[in-house]
Each structure stands twice: as structure tokens, then as C-alpha cells.
Amino acid sequence: MTDKLIIFDTTLRDGEQSPGASMTRDEKLRIARQLERLRVDVIEAGFAASSNGDFEAVRAIAQAVRESTVCSLARANDRDISRAAEALRPAARARIHTFIATSELHMEKKLRMTREQVLEQARLAVRFARNLCADIEFSPEDGYRSDPDFLCRVVETVIDEGATTINIPDTVGYAIPELYGNFIRMLRERVPNSDKAVWSVHCHNDLGMAVANSLAGVKIGGARQVECTINGLGERAGNCSLEEVVMAVKTRRDHFGLEVGIDARQIVPASRMVSQTTGFVVQPNKAIVGANAFAHASGIHQDGVLKARDTYEIMRAEDVGWSANKIVLGKLSGRNAFKQRLQELGIEMESEAEVNAAFARFKDLADRKSEIFDEDIIALVGDESVTA
Numbered sequence: 001m002t003d004k005l006i007i008f009d010t011t012l013r014d015g016e017q018s019p020g021a022s023m024t025r026d027e028k029l030r031i032a033r034q035l036e037r038l039r040v041d042v043i044e045a046g047f048a049a050s051s052n053g054d055f056e057a058v059r060a061i062a063q064a065v066r067e068s069t070v071c072s073l074a075r076a077n078d079r080d081i082s083r084a085a086e087a088l089r090p091a092a093r094a095r096i097h098t099f100i101a102t103s104e105l106h107m108e109k110k111l112r113m114t115r116e117q118v119l120e121q122a123r124l125a126v127r128f129a130r131n132l133c134a135d136i137e138f139s140p141e142d143g144y145r146s147d148p149d150f151l152c153r154v155v156e157t158v159i160d161e162g163a164t165t166i167n168i169p170d171t172v173g174y175a176i177p178e179l180y181g182n183f184i185r186m187l188r189e190r191v192p193n194s195d196k197a198v199w200s201v202h203c204h205n206d207l208g209m210a211v212a213n214s215l216a217g218v219k220i221g222g223a224r225q226v227e228c229t230i231n232g233l234g235e236r237a238g239n240c241s242l243e244e245v246v247m248a249v250k251t252r253r254d255h256f257g258l259e260v261g262i263d264a265r266q267i268v269p270a271s272r273m274v275s276q277t278t279g280f281v282v283q284p285n286k287a288i289v290g291a292n293a294f295a296h297a298s299g300i301h302q303d304g305v306l307k308a309r310d311t312y313e314i315m316r317a318e319d320v321g322w323s324a325n326k327i328v329l330g331k332l333s334g335r336n337a338f339k340q341r342l343q344e345l346g347i348e349m350e351s352e353a354e355v356n357a358a359f360a361r362f363k364d365l366a367d368r369k370s371e372i373f374d375e376d377i378i379a380l381v382g383d384e385s386v387t388a
């Protein structure tokens, strides 16, 4: 098994399925270029057969992107697969991602098909796609809620037909990390030709566990591709968040022992671009990309970080694309943080007594104002009249 973890970004396909997040061709192209700068391995650019607009977007991305593989989703039928192949024709590296549901619930109620019909359609779809493209991903939709025996048969069949990646979606975000990890491992152990394909995880966030489930799929299950989106964008509660899964694997390399090709300094620019384009605001306490992710407000923490950053930081803000970490001055701040900010602002105090007096005025002000900005400090030290 390789020690490289493939990062498959589906912001432009599954992410776009988020209500209100639909993007124009040009917006998608701009984001795809940023994803290439981020060095994602695979960009799922859209669902070419779903509309002319999406076909054009996939084609434009296939033309523009040279480093990452460009992928289009396609249902398991000849028309969808042909549209995907046509849109991907200009790509330097192309992938067709075809899917069909395999859970009893989806087959019976949604597709109104028998197991044998689904198995046959999956077989024919992968065979057809393989004649058009060398890189084929197959997803059994609602795979995690599918009967394992049937799922093993489907997966074995599509690998025999030439599928190169097998992606097991937790379509409705129902999984629990340990169970999902064991499920992937069980499939890999039971499918006789499993080592002929790369195994992939695709987790939705309905119970807030998409990242944890994906990591379990990698660590316990042995998956070597993670499907994810910038800011965790996606239908309902979203998908596995790229920034979280990538930084978990990088920061805890001691645990995962895997390489990811991502240029993490492009994470924050990518997050901002996706947020601005879709209008989906990133919550301040969101890991990695939230405004407070590297902000320190408590005096004890500020003091610690000023002495040695790793006291309260497990990653460097600069390494994920922030300009720096942030000491937020407020009522919990200590004298040390206040003095440091004076120095950064070029303010020199004559004596420690003067620092103490300014610090006392700062504390009084902080009791009345939740965040103290640089302008407040400048006013406070220059204006003796600022008192409690």
C-alpha cells in the first residue's frame, strides 16, 4: 500500500449541491485555478450531463488545469458518461466518476431496480467508461448503508471491468468513525481483486463526523483517497472539510504516516475565495480557516504564546496561509501582551511605572469594550484623560 494520500476535491460538484451555492462557469474556473495552486490531486469539476452550463464549466476547467486530474461525475448510463468524456476531452489528465445506488432503500424506492439490474448496470457503465477514459472511479451511492455481501459483488465486478478507484460514500452522514473504518477494511479484505484499485472515502457531515469518519476510513480501513470540499461546503450539513482533513494528516504525521501533496499556504486563500464566491460565511471558530482559529484572547494563553508559540499552537498560522497568528487584546489580556503590542506599535514608555499606568487604563477600557484595537491603544497612551 502506498504512503501517499490522494486529495480529491469536490467543491465544484458536491459542494455546489449546497442550496444557494451554485456557481457560474467563470466562478468555477477561478476556483479550479486556486485548487490547482493548492495542488489537489483531483478536481471534480462538475456533473457534465446535468446542464449545458455545467458541461461548459467542466470543459473550461479541463482546458485550463494542467497539473491536477480533472473529473466529471456521471450516472451509470451511456449518455451521462459520453457527456463527461466529451467535456473532459481537453484535459491533460481526465477521470470519469460514475455512480449508482446500492442500498436496498435506494434501489427499491428510488431506482425501482432489483439487485441484479443494478449490478448489470454498474458493470456495463464501467465497461463503457473504460473505453473512453483510462481513469475510472466508481461509487456505490449510499454504499455505507448497503448490504455488505451485495456491495462486495458490485465492487468486485466493476474492478474486473477496469474501475481504478473505488469510492465508498456515506451519502447521508450516518457513519461513526470506528464503524466506517471497519467497514472499509472489511470490504478491502473480502473483495478478491481489491488491490487493483485505490480505495476512497466520501463522507457527509450530517452528524458532524465527516472528517473523523474519513480519517478512520484512512487509518483503520486503509483508504488512500479522501473526497472533500473547501470549508466543508456541501449538501445539507456539508462534506468532509479539506482543510481539516489535510491539516490533521500533516500535523499528526506521527499517527497517519502519510504524505499529502497539498501546498497548505494556499488553504486560507482558497477558503476565502469559496466563501466570497458562494456567499457562505465561514464561522469564526472553524478549524484552520475561521477568523479565530489562530487568535489568542486569554491573558495566560497570550503570555504563553509570546514566550513560545507551541505552548498553545499546534500549527503555524503562516503555514496555512494566514499572515500571522493574532493576539486579541481585551479584558483577559495580560501586561506582557499589552507591552508587546506597544513595542509593535513603536510606542516607547519612559519607565515601568508608565507602562503600569497605561496598562491600568487599558484594563478599564477593556471592561467597557470587547476588543481593543491598535487605534484605541494609541489614543490611550497619548491621552491621559482616558480613565475609568
Ligand code: KIV
Residues within 6 Å of the ligand: 014, 099, 139, 140, 141, 142, 169, 170, 171, 172, 202, 204
Ligand atoms: O454522497 C454521495 O453518495 C455522492 C456520490 C455521487 C459519490 O456524492
Ligand code: ZN
Residues within 6 Å of the ligand: 014, 169, 171, 202, 204
Ligand atoms: Zn456526496
